[in-house]
Amino acid sequence: MIDKLEMFIALANERHFGRAAEVCRVTQPSLSSAIRQLEDQLGVQLVFRGSRFQGLTPEGQRVLDWARRIVGDMRALKDEMRTVHSGLSGNLRIGVIPTALPMVADLTAPFTARHPNMRVTLLSRTSAEILAGIESLELDAGLTYLDNEPLGRVTQTPLYTEFYRYLCAPNSPLADRAQVTWSELIHEPLCLLTSDMQNRRIVNQHLAEVGVRISPTVESNSSIALVAHVKSGLWASVVPMKLAEMFTGQGLKAIPIVEPEAEHLVGLITAKRDPQTPVLQALMDEAAKLAARLRQ
Structure with missing residues (x-):
């Protein structure tokens, strides 16, 4: 059966x-x-x-x-019977929103070090695809936004707060600014994530709050593609702080966006189950430890 x-x-x-x-x-x-x-x-x-x-x-x-x-x-x-005999083992499938990819190793590195028989498969997915994947049993867990759109029946482990940066080349008119406002982005040549990405919906939301509507000339579902266009000097972008920090040492400028300084919570989600599987419980425990380290 x-x-x-x-x-x-x-x-x-x-x-x-x-x-x-x-x-x-x-x-x-x-x-x-x-x-x-x-x-x-x-x-x-x-x-x-x-x-x-x-x-x-x-x-x-x-x-x-x-x-x-x-x-x-x-x-x-x-999973539980296998754990009784040989400890945690198997393959863990985690869907990750593109903007969280820069920090996912902070979770998977200590997890695999603690459980050497575990393998991890990371899949870049939209927030909607992560929820659907967990429901259909195609994903075991996901890293996604916790506070912007409904998540349904899942267990949540908050990880970190996402802030936003204006990423630009040194020749950008705003490159020397200590801060920029959301309303000032109306005149900038932006490349942004596609509208099926929750990060793009968040960016659109904060622009709309200050009466700005933008039609970017370049859109992509890849954060790396956005950064490549910014490095050309012809575009700028709005990206999470953790992604921006990966490229500021390569000549790009990452400027805080204020009025407001928006923030959104990112965390780990798994199917709601009681008791939780040993593998997912171990992953959730590792996520809680990571969140505590990030708060320090």
Whole structure:
């Protein structure tokens, strides 16, 4: 039954029989047969079928919610039993918003040092993708904003407060300023993250608060791409302080943005579970230690 539920979850995630079969490492006929057997066992139709996958039935959607809980609990049980015998081991999948990537090693380095049998896979994701990934069991945890948009049913561990900097080349008209205001950015040639990124929505929010609306000539979902454009001397950007600090030694200027000096909380989120899995509890404990160090 668990194997069939895992195949059903994969189908719901991929929305394609062939791709779901690849994820489960079975043939497409085997996956289709498993889904039909699950339907027979439960006595309901789970999937609308045609020449291709056409979505879940209402009953299928309800079964999906149960399947995720059951499979999540089974994975947690296996995790705990494995820990009893050999300590923490396995692969931890963490989704990270792009603006938090500069500090993620502050969390993963001590975690892997303390638990040498653990492997960590870091995936750059939007805040919405992180929430969806945790819900679908494709991610184990995420580093994202905690205070700007609803998070739903997750466990939160605050890490640090994000502040914002005007990042520019030395030839920028504002390069010698000690501070700039949000309203002064209206005349600057900006490159910003794309609108699906929560950081961009935060920037837009603070600009709107002072009556400024900006249409950047360059947008990207990569922070590195933004910095590359700033280094050309033709653009400037608004980036988190921790990202700006990585490049100020390379000739770029990072100037605090005030009126207001905006701040937003970033932290670790995991699926809400009681008890928590040993691996995720260890990660949350490490996050709490990091937060304490950052406050000092």
